[in-house]
Amino acid sequence: MATSFARPKAQELFESQKLALAYFAVAIVLFGAQLIFGLIAAYQYINPDFLLDKLPFMTNRTLHVNAMIVWLLVGLMGGVYWFLPLETGREVVGIKLAKFIWWVIVAGVGVVVLVYLFVQIGPGNALTLWFINEGREYIEAPRWADLAIVAWVAIFLYNVIATTLAARRITGLLGVLIFDLVALGALYTAGMHYTVNVTMDQYLWWWVVHLWVEATWEVLVGVLMGWSLMYLLGTPRKLIETWLFLEVALVFGTGILGLGHHYFWIGTPEYWIGLGGFFSALEPLPLVAMVVHALYDAGAHRLHTVNRPALFWAIAQAFGNFIGAGVWGFMQTLPQINMYSHGTQLAAAHGHLAFFGAYVGTVMTLIYIAVQNARRPVMIPLDSRYWGWALALMVLGIVGIAGSFTISGFSQTMIERAELGSTWSAFIQSYTHPWYTHTLGWRYLFAWIFVAGYLVLVYDLLTIGKRREGHAA
Amino acid sequence: MDVARVEVFLDNQDEPFAVLEKPPFTIELDPSGLAQGTHYLIAVVHYADGSVDRHEYVFEVARRGPVYAGHIARAPIMAPIEVRVVDSVELEAPARPDFFRYALLPVLLFLIFVGTATWLAYYGEHAIPGGALAAAGQVQAKAEKPTPATPGLADGKALYQQLCASCHQPDGRGMPPSFPALAGNENLKDAEYVIKTVLHGKPGTAMPPFAAQLDDQKAAAVVSYIRTAWGNDFGSVTPEEVARSR
Structure with a gap:
């Protein structure tokens, strides 16, 4: 017997789901911005003089990386706002506050981008720290924006907890989500301390780069992919929750001390070499579990689904997460290898492949699910001629980009570090070696292929499920 | 229809x-x-x-x-x-969320984390006199108190610890061959040479120029300190001498 929930009128979206659509729209726009800055960066490798006075490489990379972090976080949070009312069977509590902070964040992101573009640097005092750029690679957001992000996550946590309490219903997925959000908000603050000592600064900075992105985001992705698989394949909830608990245990069990692989050479005590080497080598395990889980579910249903693009992005996510985060990470995580490879473009190869696989795949799955249900009448199964092209072009593009980074990173590792011993002339030799110089062009070419995929994706998202008319009732 | x-x-x-x-x-x-x-x-x-x-x-x-x-x-x-x-x-009968476990505990944990972070951030910046940013030597001397007309040995010592000691060492012994010793270094006899080296650095070596960071009085203080500390007895220099070498 079905319990009847306080559902809105048939075929209407919850307010929270409408908010999720706004999240997804902004995510896609920021994705485009990220690609523009990425293209410029790829071209600046070939021609370093390009825009040197207007938008130097370092500023450009700041924009490229920060745009990505923000749009992926926005996409993941949008996914929670999409599924939360479905999971609890009621409107999200505090939805007005959620909408308010959302528009504050959108305005704030706009201001930060403008400041990055037109102010770029400051005198290096408290004013710079608070209003221009904190100067920490990859998380350069000025301190006021940091505080806004923490407030944003706090309100988000309140939404989830209050909705769960009001619905008087707790599920395994919601329990994991609540505690993951605590870590999501709390760990971000680790990147805000100013210390004179660079080792101490980096020690905490890695908490954000590693624990925040690689642990709390992965668990959030686990929850969201759980809901997505239940929707896409009708996977039994008990199976989803069992796998999720296993994955959470593995992610935190290996990932927290796996942090040690960032502590090999920054001035931290030597025991981190053993600790980091051991635990980070185990880090791919949860990612293997996720692949097995996704393939098992998809195979058990012979790919029958309500939403083909979302399912294929989910499968791409499982493989991309495993190959990008797992294999490409493992390639350079052992201290014996990392001694030669750290700080080379192998790290960039890992970054590009892992973020695309783990998080872009997830957000695209969520967006296709939302798009399907936002259009009337709902098209089941959702399909179109274009999504496959978008997926294929973007996968080809990112594999090419990561591949060229891998080859140039190998040339750096082998020539500059291992063979010639990190001297100045070794540096010059590796940077003028054909394996390095040629890959710059390949990377730029594959970047354009990726952008082509993005354009097809945007066209598909705007049109999919719209073409057929409903019954004139 | x-x-x-x-x-x-x-x-x-x-x-x-x-x-x-x-x-x-x-x-x-x-x-x-x-x-x-x-x-x-x-x-x-x-x-x-x-x-x-x-x-x-x-x-x-x-x-x-x-x-x-x-x-x-x-x-x-x-x-x-x-x-x-x-x-x-x-x-199934929906499981009710336990208020302590799913509401109070996560909120408390969140507040403890954020509170600790705030305290650390505050403490980090105020643990060092003048703030961490000033100690890192990145702040221009805009809003600082005027230094006394005749710079004392103490000012010079503080500036030395801040700017010079990481290479030349607090005891002036340096780390030869990259960072020469200052204690007992005969080159220090030539006051103009020392002032110019501090102001303009030595191209081709690790010695950076400090002209932008040190005004005449501060440069005089630090040069005087170098020439008189650790048993050195080469005498003090005046801000006017520094001004002539700029």
């Missing part, structure tokens, strides 16, 4: 599974009693004008022992009804 009645049939059964006479035309489908595999649901829609539409839904049920789930694999685009598959958890 108004819908008068909807009859729903499951898997070619003769008797309708449900009959809906008035809106909302929503069918809640419970997969708990259905076998694993593909099922068909036919919705026969009778309109007010007597016309009839037939819509076919395909849905699948998965089972693993006592665990089951169902999902719609194919739905007609134009059907004026909604079919919803009931989640197995909705059938």
Whole structure:
């Protein structure tokens, strides 16, 4: 017997789901911005003089990386706002506050981008720290924006907890989500301390780069992919929750001390070499579990689904997460290898492949699910001629980009570090070696292929499920 | 066109599974009693004008022992009804969230983390006199107190510890060959040479220029300190001498 929930009128979206659509729209726009800055960066490798006075490489990379972090976080949070009312069977509590902070964040992101573009640097005092750029690679957001992000996550946590309490219903997925959000908000603050000592600064900075992105985001992705698989394949909830608990245990069990692989050479005590080497080598395990889980579910249903693009992005996510985060990470995580490879473009190869696989795949799955249900009448199964092209072009593009980074990173590792011993002339030799110089062009070419995929994706998202008319009732 | 009645049939059964006479035309489908595999649901829609539409839904049920789930694999685009598959958890008595475990504990943890972070950030910047930023030597001397007209040995010592000691060492012994010793270094006899080296650095070596960071008085203080500390006895220099070498 079905319990009847306080559902809105048939075929209407919850307010929270409408908010999720706004999240997804902004995510896609920021994705485009990220690609523009990425293209410029790829071209600046070939021609370093390009825009040197207007938008130097370092500023450009700041924009490229920060745009990505923000749009992926926005996409993941949008996914929670999409599924939360479905999971609890009621409107999200505090939805007005959620909408308010959302528009504050959108305005704030706009201001930060403008400041990055037109102010770029400051005198290096408290004013710079608070209003221009904190100067920490990859998380350069000025301190006021940091505080806004923490407030944003706090309100988000309140939404989830209050909705769960009001619905008087707790599920395994919601329990994991609540505690993951605590870590999501709390760990971000680790990147805000100013210390004179660079080792101490980096020690905490890695908490954000590693624990925040690689642990709390992965668990959030686990929850969201759980809901997505239940929707896409009708996977039994008990199976989803069992796998999720296993994955959470593995992610935190290996990932927290796996942090040690960032502590090999920054001035931290030597025991981190053993600790980091051991635990980070185990880090791919949860990612293997996720692949097995996704393939098992998809195979058990012979790919029958309500939403083909979302399912294929989910499968791409499982493989991309495993190959990008797992294999490409493992390639350079052992201290014996990392001694030669750290700080080379192998790290960039890992970054590009892992973020695309783990998080872009997830957000695209969520967006296709939302798009399907936002259009009337709902098209089941959702399909179109274009999504496959978008997926294929973007996968080809990112594999090419990561591949060229891998080859140039190998040339750096082998020539500059291992063979010639990190001297100045070794540096010059590796940077003028054909394996390095040629890959710059390949990377730029594959970047354009990726952008082509993005354009097809945007066209598909705007049109999919719209073409057929409903019954004139 | 108004819908008068909807009859729903499951898997070619003769008797309708449900009959809906008035809106909302929503069918809640419970997969708990259905076998694993593909099922068909036919919705026969009778309109007010007597016309009839037939819509076919395909849905699948998965089972693993006592665990089951169902999902719609194919739905007609134009059907004026909604079919919803009931989640197995909705059938159980919903578990109530424990207030302490799922509300108080996470909020407390969050506040403790953020509070600690705030305290650390505050403490980090105020632990060193003048703030961490000033100590890092990155602040221009805009809003600072005016230094005394005759710089004392103490000012020079503080500036030396801040700017010079990391290479030349607090005791002036340096780290030869890259960073020469200052204690007992005969080159220090030539006051103008020392002032110029501090102001403009030594190209081709690790010695950076400090002209932008040190005004005449500060440069005089630090040069005087170098020439008189650690047993050195080369004498003090005046801000005027520094000004001449700029």
